[in-house]
Amino acid sequence: MVSGFRRSLSMPGSNPSDSPARRRCDKPQHLRSISLPCRSHPTLSHLLDQIRSCPESGPRSPASGLDRIDRLLSALDDLLRLPQTQDALRRRPAWADRVLDGFLRLADAHGSFRSAVVAVEQHHAESRAAIRRRDPVRLDSAVRSHRRAEKELIRLATAIKDIARSPPLICSDAAEAEVAGIVADVMAAAAATLTAVFLGIAAALSSVAGSCSKSSWTAWLSRRPSKKGSEEAEMAAMEALEERMEGLEEGSGRVFRSLVNIRVSLLNILTPSL
Template identity: 40%
Template structure:
């Protein structure tokens, strides 16, 4: 646990006073004024900015989960501070809203873990069917993949509800410092929700590109259709389809290893909030 300490900003004395012999002997003296924001609050804000930057350009779902993991770690440290505890105690409605937001995140990430396991199994089934030339088995695997992709799309939509939970009652805090703390906590939940939705959508997109290539010529993707019209390719080859399925498996493997850490971090954060709320009620 990081110690709670006051930061300060130092300003040099005026040139007239600094020019005195005694002042010169002590080099440059200064006057210290208190600075409100705690270093851990700034640390959390840095991770919120990193998450927001990734959401604006979600290149890698794995990197998105890494940002989420770091965000929750910084949030867990902040919730140990007396300033954060005080803000949540004086704003019990805010604490309840945060708990609701983290419940939505926990449910979504738990369901996400189940979805990626299913996608991995269906992608392996599709590869086996493709290698053996078993069209009926391949069609069944494609249908299963599409159902899993729809589940991910629903998760991406549902997790967005966590964005609006924490912001409704920030005015219940009793001081400017508590309003600042509550606002950053609300922004952390909102950022985590946006990033979670982007991660779910990114995995869905990787899987959807593979199922589109596995489908019949009537359902081939628009990019492949443009290649057909230009005469550069008639359709994706079996080698291309296998490579796309392997990409899905690789993506899902990264998700499985990282998503569990994020899920556990969300649960720990919610437990910390519950503990603060319990202390408030006692």
């Protein structure tokens, strides 16, 4: 039934009456037959499972978050290949431009994130070298770079977090409502998880910068007994950052390609063949 399918779209802990598909088209007297396969269909069932697998509290680690997003987008790509999905999209519904814009914003933000990851890895190597060589000038430069990267990641998180709370998409019939609800859920889950990933790395950078900045140049050049403890704290913060950065470059590359592929697939469906 339609209502049962719509309930399956809701995220864990949500009210069935608040599911995206229901909010987007709640006029049963005008609905025609459902065009998408039933929720037991392997492709649709797998996608709904991937949506539910994105925890509201955020991923355990940035790398695991990127892995979840990659699987989520891969499942959406499979759904977009179904004729029923393409038929609903080919009419170029009013909400299509918002969906295209949403995935473009996610791809742009993620592209900037990839650049930030490369820069952070370089700054991190500089920080380690500065600590080993007890070079306060070099360390201070690396700390400033970490601060800039932290601010950039917070900016990126702010730029996409509203995608997870976008207003309802306006639908003309049940077929559009189904597709719109699923795509909106995927965008919301991807945006929320990416936001958590960005902020998680930003928090680790803040910890490293804060730990390193506690050592003034005088402390570095002196031979006070507390210097060893300060150095150990700095190295511990850096190791924590390394754990969060592990696998990010590869994972971010996969997610970026998936985001681009989704947008290309949508454009191919929505754009009439010449």
